[in-house]
Amino acid sequence: MSRESYWASDPSEVLRVGDGFRLDRVDPRSTPGFEGDKANGRLALAQGAKILSVLQEQLFANSRMGGYERRILLVLQALDTAGKGGIVKHVMGSVDPQGVALTAFKKPTPEELEHDFLWRVEGAVPEPGQIGVFDRSHYEDVLIARVRELAPPEEIERRYGAINEFEARLAASGTTIIKVMLHISADEQKARLQDRLERPEKHWKFNAGDIDERLLREHYMQAFQVAFDRTTVANAPWFVIPADRKWYARLAVQHLLIEALETLDLDWPKADFDIAEQQARLAAS
Amino acid sequence: MSRESYWASDPSEVLRVGDGFRLDRVDPRSTPGFEGDKANGRLALAQGAKILSVLQEQLFANSRMGGYERRILLVLQALDTAGKGGIVKHVMGSVDPQGVALTAFKKPTPEELEHDFLWRVEGAVPEPGQIGVFDRSHYEDVLIARVRELAPPEEIERRYGAINEFEARLAASGTTIIKVMLHISADEQKARLQDRLERPEKHWKFNAGDIDERLLREHYMQAFQVAFDRTTVANAPWFVIPADRKWYARLAVQHLLIEALETLDLDWPKADFDIAEQQARLAAS
Numbered sequence: 198m199s200r201e202s203y204w205a206s207d208p209s210e211v212l213r214v215g216d217g218f219r220l221d222r223v224d225p226r227s228t229p230g231f232e233g234d235k236a237n238g239r240l241a242l243a244q245g246a247k248i249l250s251v252l253q254e255q256l257f258a259n260s261r262m263g264g265y266e267r268r269i270l271l272v273l274q275a276l277d278t279a280g281k282g283g284i285v286k287h288v289m290g291s292v293d294p295q296g297v298a299l300t301a302f303k304k305p306t307p308e309e310l311e312h313d314f315l316w317r318v319e320g321a322v323p324e325p326g327q328i329g330v331f332d333r334s335h336y337e338d339v340l341i342a343r344v345r346e347l348a349p350p351e352e353i354e355r356r357y358g359a360i361n362e363f364e365a366r367l368a369a370s371g372t373t374i375i376k377v378m379l380h381i382s383a384d385e386q387k388a389r390l391q392d393r394l395e396r397p398e399k400h401w402k403f404n405a406g407d408i409d410e411r412l413l414r415e416h417y418m419q420a421f422q423v424a425f426d427r428t429t430v431a432n433a434p435w436f437v438i439p440a441d442r443k444w445y446a447r448l449a450v451q452h453l454l455i456e457a458l459e460t461l462d463l464d465w466p467k468a469d470f471d472i473a474e475q476q477a478r479l480a481a482s
Numbered sequence: 483m484s485r486e487s488y489w490a491s492d493p494s495e496v497l498r499v500g501d502g503f504r505l506d507r508v509d510p511r512s513t514p515g516f517e518g519d520k521a522n523g524r525l526a527l528a529q530g531a532k533i534l535s536v537l538q539e540q541l542f543a544n545s546r547m548g549g550y551e552r553r554i555l556l557v558l559q560a561l562d563t564a565g566k567g568g569i570v571k572h573v574m575g576s577v578d579p580q581g582v583a584l585t586a587f588k589k590p591t592p593e594e595l596e597h598d599f600l601w602r603v604e605g606a607v608p609e610p611g612q613i614g615v616f617d618r619s620h621y622e623d624v625l626i627a628r629v630r631e632l633a634p635p636e637e638i639e640r641r642y643g644a645i646n647e648f649e650a651r652l653a654a655s656g657t658t659i660i661k662v663m664l665h666i667s668a669d670e671q672k673a674r675l676q677d678r679l680e681r682p683e684k685h686w687k688f689n690a691g692d693i694d695e696r697l698l699r700e701h702y703m704q705a706f707q708v709a710f711d712r713t714t715v716a717n718a719p720w721f722v723i724p725a726d727r728k729w730y731a732r733l734a735v736q737h738l739l740i741e742a743l744e745t746l747d748l749d750w751p752k753a754d755f756d757i758a759e760q761q762a763r764l765a766a767s
Contacts, residue, residue, distance in 0.1 A: 258686035286578045293571045295586065295617070299579050332580070387764060394761050400753040401543035408763050468685040476679050478693050479672060 200241035200248075203233040208452045214435040220422045225382040226441040231448065238444040245451045246291035252458035253292040253328060255465060260326020262466040266371035268323045269457055271450070272331045274340065275379035276417060277407045278389040279440045280447075281332050284379070288451045289330055298323045301332040314338040314356060315363055322367060328454070335360055336376075339424055344416040357427035368432035373457045376433060377450060378421060379440035383414055485526035485533075488518040493737045499720040505707045510667040511726040516733065523729040530736045531576035537743035538577040538613060540750060545611020547751040551656035553608040554742055556735070557616045559625065560664035561702060562692045563674040564725045565732075566617050569664070573736045574615055583608045586617040599623040599641060600648055607652060613739070620645055621661075624709055629701040642712035653717035658742045661718060662735060663706060664725035668699055 211229040231238065259265040273281045289297050300321040309317045315335055323329025339356050342348050348356075364374055381389075390411070393403040410417075429435050436453060440446040496514040516523065544550040558566045574582050585606040594602045600620055608614025624641050627633050633641075649659055666674075675696070678688040695702070714720050721738060725731040 261686050282578075282580065285580055289579050290575065293567075294574050294579060294582060294584050295567065295570055297579060301580065387767070390764050391761070394757055394764065397753075398750045400757075401546050401751050403753070403755070403760070405755050405760060405763075408760070408767050411767050465683045466686050468682075468688070470688070470690050472679055472685075475688070475690060475693070476676070478690075479675050479679065482672070482693055482696050 200244040203237055203241055204230050204452075205232050206230040207456075208449050209436070209456050212436040212438055212449060212453075214425045214429050214437060218425055218429075218437075220380070220418055220425065220437065223380055223437050223439060225380045225385065225439045227439045228442060228445040229439065231445060235442070235444050238442075238448050242287070242444070242448050242451060245448070245455060249288075249451060249455050249458070250292050252455060252463060253296045255463040256328070256458060256461065257293070257296040257326045259463065259466050260324070262469060265466075266325045267373070267461055268325050268371060269328045269373045269375065269454065270323055270331070270367065271328065271454065272334045272336065272374070272376040273379065274334060274336050274377065274421075275440065276381055276386060276414070277404075277410060278386050278393075279379040279381040280443050281379060283443055284377075284447055284450050285330060285332060287447050288454070289328070292328070296327055298327045298329045299332065300330070302334055302337060313359075314342075315359060318363070323372065325371065335363070336424060336428075339428075340417065340420045343420045343423070344413055357424075360428050361430060361433075364428070364430070364433040373460070374433040375453050375457055376428075376435045377453070378425075378435065378437045379446055380437050381440045383411070385441040386411060485529040488522050488526055489515050489737075490517045491515040492741075493734050494721070494741050497721040497723055497734060497738075499710045499714050499722060503710055503714075503722075505665070505703055505710065505722060508665055508722050508724060510665045510670065510724045512724045513727060513730040514724065516730060520727070520729050523727075523733050527572070527729070527733050527736060530733070530740060534573075534736060534740050534743070535577050537740060537748060538581045540748040541613070541743060541746065542578070542581040542611045544748065544751050545609070547754060550751075551610045552658070552746050553610050553656060554613045554658045554660065554739065555608055555616070555652065556613065556739065557619045557621065557659070557661040558664065559619060559621050559662070559706075560725065561666055561671060561699070562689075562695060563671050563678075564664040564666040565728050566664060568728055569732055569735050570615060570617060572732050573739070574613070577613070581612055583612045583614045584617065585615070587619055587622060598644075599627075600644060603648070608657070610656065620648070621709060621713075624713075625702065625705045628705045628708070629698055642709075645713050646715060646718075649713070649715070649718040658745070659718040660738050660742055661713075661720045662738070663710075663720065663722045664731055665722050666725045668696070670726040671696060 208230045233241065256267065259267070273284060275281050285299060289299065302317070305317070318335045321329070321331070339353055339360070343353050368374055390403065390407060393399040425435050438446050438449045493515045518526065541552065544552070558569060560566050570584060574584065587602070590602065603620045606616070624638055624645070628638050653659055675688065675692060678684040710720050723731050723734045
């Protein structure tokens, strides 16, 4: 079966945040739109990897020919352990590293804190032809910043508008923006943190602060809901992806990327040289 | 059979540039040290991908725990079509993108030209825990710059010493440097350029300037030989990898990376927290 045949409905429709969206009504264990099981999901992911790889190469190829401005920006936000790293490894890992610009945003440095919150993000936006991936992003500045009160309330309020303006500018310059929240349940997060504590090869991924953050879950859910309410716009949509099943979350993100690229109606760029002339030159060389 | 069993001799020994090395004695079609065929080579590459992936994660994990400085820098130099891009895609593509810092050096920008030739390279050296990959590098400044006379002879002369000092500094700060020249024959290059001219999905990779460069092949070979003579040092060795057979070149580079990582004697970092205490906190959360 082809990967498409498992989808009863288009994931970009069923996962998209629309009017009246309520995060607390999304079941993190569900697999919206997908009718197969984990084995089907893995097969579909492998099939999709080949498709994504060709589309990415076409995007990249067009940008090499000059004057082509299209690019993709995938923003990944989530609570700890929800699987951002797995998306990067298992979805982005299937395309040519040359075409991917990955930026992991950590706690801001003193230099970054001296600038507006968008400053470090501006410096990381993808070039034409690239798929940019933000592992965390400017949304940290209205998520953890809101929950932990890292900035005054009026500054947090200001940021939603600033984000919308920033993303509108990116969209206008040829960027397809895909904003993803990976939605994990409290129980599944507990199980994954337990796993990190039990397995020595995972200890390095554990941080005592993750439990502190976990205790603030409801505050984070509220901050996400506000972010969805304030920053969901046509050219920069949010998608909430149930992430208790890793295979589903990876497949859904891959599907969103494939669909975004298909919308660009890509083809191999036409030669900007005389083929017969170059063949003659090459033969004589 | 395991990947090791196909190697009759250690590729890092047979491919390393040593005293009295002569580039014109290397056969680009040979497969030094490897006793298998293409099918064996592909199998060995797939086996090596898993090994490389774990080692890379261990390197990355150690760097997250603080105070760990080790990192890898792979420098790729070659004539056009020799397969640098394929190395990036098929060797580096098997490890987690989060741990790889890839930089493709193009023709210098006006801003870059205002600075010393090492300026742009300094800005791209890998962080602790990363595998840095230079697709072209500071060696362009003693290769094309020498062949095309883009700088005065005394400036070119100065650069060899500057490179050695720069790389000695990198090595002293914990960087394992692997410098690779992919060595392709004139005939194989012609065939690959023909292929790019024949297949519409490859036209974007063709550049009329590639044929101009091709006509200067002997000058480039001399410039490479001088670079080997002047910049081969213990902590920054050169490896010349026959590249007419893509599968061999990929396997050889993968092997060099695996060996470099194995030399670091990596293991999963020890937990810097009390495991039982955190398990109790998690259980109560």
